[in-house]
Amino acid sequence: xxxxxxxxxxxxxxxxxxxxxxxxxxxxxxxxxxxxxxxxxxxxxxxxxxxxxxxxxxxxxxxxxxxxxxxxxxxxxxxxxxxxxxxxxxxxxxxxxxxxxxxxxxxx
Amino acid sequence: xxxxxxxxxxxxxxxxxxxxxxxxxxxxxxxxxxxxxxxxxxxxxxxxxxxxxxxxxxxxxxxxxxxxxxxxxxxxxxxxxxxxxxxxxxxxxxxxxxxxxxxxxxxxxxxxxxxxxxxxx
Numbered sequence: 001x002x003x004x005x006x007x008x009x010x011x012x013x014x015x016x017x018x019x020x021x022x023x024x025x026x027x028x029x030x031x032x033x034x035x036x037x038x039x040x041x042x043x044x045x046x047x048x049x050x051x052x053x054x055x056x057x058x059x060x061x062x063x064x065x066x067x068x069x070x071x072x073x074x075x076x077x078x079x080x081x082x083x084x085x086x087x088x089x090x091x092x093x094x095x096x097x098x099x100x101x102x103x104x105x106x107x108x
Numbered sequence: 109x110x111x112x113x114x115x116x117x118x119x120x121x122x123x124x125x126x127x128x129x130x131x132x133x134x135x136x137x138x139x140x141x142x143x144x145x146x147x148x149x150x151x152x153x154x155x156x157x158x159x160x161x162x163x164x165x166x167x168x169x170x171x172x173x174x175x176x177x178x179x180x181x182x183x184x185x186x187x188x189x190x191x192x193x194x195x196x197x198x199x200x201x202x203x204x205x206x207x208x209x210x211x212x213x214x215x216x217x218x219x220x221x222x223x224x225x226x227x228x229x
Contacts, residue, residue, distance in 0.1 A: 034215040043204055043219035044155070055217070087155060091214045096170040099155040 002026055002090050006100035012108040017078045021103045023071045023088035032092035035064055035073045038102075039084045047086075048073065075105075083107055110135040112205045112220035120199075120227050126192040130205030130220060131185075138163045138183045143208050145216065146179065146190045148201040156201075160208070161188055195227045 003026035013019050023033065031051035036044035046055045048064035051071055061076045075082055088100040116128035130144070137144060146158040159169035161179040169177045173192070181188040192199060205220040 032212065032214075036216075043222050044216070045219075046215065046217050049213070049215040049217075089155070089215070091208070091211070094160075094168055094211075094214065096172070097157040097214075099157075101154050 001096060002029060002093055002098050004088055004090055004098050004100040006086075006088055006103050008103060009101070010104045010106060012106050013078050014108045015078055015080055017108075019075045019078055019105060021073045021086055021088075021105075023066075023073070023100050025069045025071075025090055028068045029090045029092035031067045032090055033064070033066070033071050034089045034091060035062075036087045036089065037082075037084050038087065044087060078105070110207065110218045112207065112218060114203060114205050114220045114223040116223060116225070118224060118226060120195055120225060121229050122196055122227055123194055126190070126195050126199060126225055126227075128190045128203055128205075128223065128225070129187050130189070131187045132207075133186070137181060137186045137188060141209055143168075143210070143214070144181065144188045145206045145208060147204045147206055147216070147219075149204065149222070150198075150201040158190065158192075158203075197227050199225070200227045201225060 005024045007022050033051045035048040038044040052064045063074050085102045085104045087102050111133045113131045120126045143160040145160040149155050161167045161181050176193045178191040202222045204222045206216040207218045208214045208216050
């Protein structure tokens with residue numbers, strides 16, 4: 001399996017901050033990486049695909065970068081609606097598709 | 109707009125079989141462009157992909173679950189199903205159905221709301 005490791009596990013920030021979440025793959029996945037946002041009691045929501053492509057309807061303060069084994073999700077000017085958990089997921093290999101363990105962005 | 113909705117029992121006894129159905133609306137499950145997935149989430153293991161099925165019945169399962177998983181599709185009713193046998197408490201989770209396009213765009217772009225399944229006697 002391709003292991004996905006996110007850091008940090010928890011991130012405390014304030015409205016207006018810029019935050020960055022890192023995701024590392026145990027082997028190269030090219031740019032076959034997606035980022036999801038999840039709020040309590042809700043399903044994950046696709047934010048970014050192909051490492052840096054913004055899903056339709058997602059605010060431009062979200063951005064993704066990276067390739068190979070190291071990726072980042074950045075949120076510029078954090079909004080109150082952005083306090084949530086974030087997950088990366090690789091889709092280079094379907095045997096199996098794997099997710100990171102998640103990063104919770106909480107209010108400082 | 110595509111919508112997916114999971115249904116099934118919220119409580120299953122240990123050693124029995126968990127059965128869930130996902131009803132697809134706002135789109136056709138017979139599209140050759142998409143695969144239909146099951147994903148579960150637990151506090152301990154996080155998000156875990158269970159497997160997927162294509163409109164023609166072709167399947168891919170997570171190797172860690174393949175001995176206990178069966179998926180099926182019913183194009184006449186636009187729904188697909190999951191069966192997980194010999195369940196234990198470790199199978200207690202929120203189960204999501206989802207969709208992804210054919211690779212290389214095989215990221216999960218639509219999800220159901222999820223259904224909590226508890227395994228307990």
